[in-house]
Amino acid sequence: MRELARVGNRCVILTSDSNQLARVPSLTQSVLVQEVEGMTLCWIRTMKYSVAKSMRRILSWLDFEFRLWRMPKSSLPKPDAIVVSSLSLLTILNGFWLRRKYRCRLVLEIRDIWPLTITEEGGFSRWNPLVLGLGMIERLGYRHADEVVGTMPNLGEHVRNVLGYARTVHCIPMGVDEASLAEASPLSQEYIDAYLPEGKFIVAHAGTIGITNALDVFMECAQSFQHHPDICFVIVGDGDLRAGYQQKYAHVRNLIFAPRVPKQQVQSVLSRCSLLYFSVHPSKVWRYGQSLNKVIDYMLAGKPVVASYTGYPSMIDEADCGCYVPAGDAEALRREILRYAAMPVDQRQAVGQKGRDWVLQHRRYPVLAARYLDILFPVER
Known part of the structure; x- marks a missing residue:
């Protein structure tokens, strides 16, 4: 409007x-x-x-x-x-x-x-x-x-x-x-030090932590990577299930729960991550496709995106900036994370850049x- x-x-x-x-x-x-x-x-x-x-x-x-x-x-x-x-x-x-x-x-x-x-x-x-x-x-x-x-x-x-x-x-x-295209507001050094470790391959989910976000697979995957000290999982946000997840997975050292940030700082968080993730429950709703603000933000960050999503594909596949794995399949997600973690940095950056270029052209x-x-x-x- x-x-x-x-x-x-x-x-x-x-x-x-x-x-x-x-x-x-x-x-x-x-x-x-x-x-x-x-x-x-x-x-x-x-x-x-x-x-x-x-x-x-x-x-x-x-x-x-x-x-x-x-x-x-x-x-x-x-x-x-x-x-x-x-x-x-x-x-x-x-x-x-x-x-x-x-x-x-x-x-x-x-x-x-x-x-x-x-x-x-x-x-x-x-x-x-x-x-x-x-x-x-x-x-x-x-x-x-x-x-x-x-x-x-x-x-x-x-x-x-x-x-x-x-x-x-x-x-x-x-x-x-258009406001999100302006220079992102910087994060405090305290936030960076506490939640976004340097030198790690960071797999991140940013957004609400609730029932519809289907984050159980993300948690299970993080748990399976406990013996990979170079890979960590970060959840940025708040929601009804956050406290329960924190309690249940408190023993998983490579899983970090970061506080939500203002909208103008979201891109600053995403820019410090290696691979961005979203998930949905298996549902007939997704047969008709998705157009999630979260995916727009992810692609705009110029990072590869992997999604636990079974439904009509769009955006990520059109831009060739990531991949879909079957919703609920933790092993398929694990394989994709390992693939991206082994990918040369410049190649991974090129994949992410394709997403940013596509979303700026079409969205x-x-x-x-x-x-x-x-x-x-x-x-x-």
């Missing part, structure tokens, strides 16, 4: 203040309107929740939809196009109403495939009333939105499975934040915004 605004479009974002992934202002009224970087940003005060898997989260979604429907809109510009960006899928219902009201185009953007994610990874039955209800709304969105966009490259297959017929689905993946937001405009206004452009 920021890039669309930069090229002369009037952009308005309507969002909830219960968003846990953004810096949210404190609202004393029902709606707070801000002008930010050429955009109009409307925060809607919504019921808060603290636990992702809870009834209160569902109630928060419903509360947002009701308040969005009731919100006075006379001061907002008449839209030429509306993008409903999941999650939550419920907002497509407001989208249908707003499309009819303003006679504009409606785009459904999928960033997380629900309800598939909660049946595959959340333990919900496919017959759960919430799953059935979300499935009905998902079908309505796929069938009646003017365009469907996904951040994952193979969403079209999922849409075809849901509808029983194919329709055009566009991919606009996650991109490179800058000005490039993605131009593609998005072609979807929003196909006749005009």
Whole structure:
């Protein structure tokens, strides 16, 4: 939206203040309107929740939809196009109403495939009333939105499975934040000395340490390398499972738990590592591909990437900057780590550089915004 605004479009974002992934202002009224970087940003005060898997989260979604429907809109510009960006899928219902009201185009953007994610990874039955209800709304969105966009490259297959017929689905993946291209903030020498040992081959995972991050294989692999003093494993971040992992693997001397760092220091951490790692659980969700911010950050660091990932391949294979091993297979991961550790440094650097070059060519937001405009206004452009 920021890039669309930069090229002369009037952009308005309507969002909830219960968003846990953004810096949210404190609202004393029902709606707070801000002008930010050429955009109009409307925060809607919504019921808060603290636990992702809870009834209160569902109630928060419903509360947002009701308040969005009731919100006075006379001061907002008449839209030429509306993008409903999941999650939550419920907002497509407001989208249908707003499309009819303003006679504009409606785009459904999928960033997380629900309800598939909660049946595959959340333990919900496919017959759960919430799953059935979300499935009905998902079908309505796929069938009646003017365009469907996904951040994952193979969403079209999922849409075809849901509808029983194919329709055009566009991919606009996650991109490179221009701010991350600026010089990274340096780490303190104390942090470096404590968590990033010099002269070691460092295999690193940076990000949340939670259930969905599937880090058991990483831990098992680190344990199997205890007799390789030249190889160490570093986890940078925080999360629900960190304390449990630290206790369980306290005896593994080559496994280091480093504190999370501010976003502007992430590249400084990654630049001091040798091989970067991410993992997922085996799940049908990944059949449709991934576009993870973590992978963008890794590739931008110019380091090889190895992923425990069974699904539709993208990015890493396209750039030829690393490899995938089957999710859950610790022995396959071990073999790849040994291969990269034995690789000459200049060859390993060349592999990582291919990732950085590829992501800068294909994932800058000005490039993605131009593609998005072609979807929003196909006749005009």
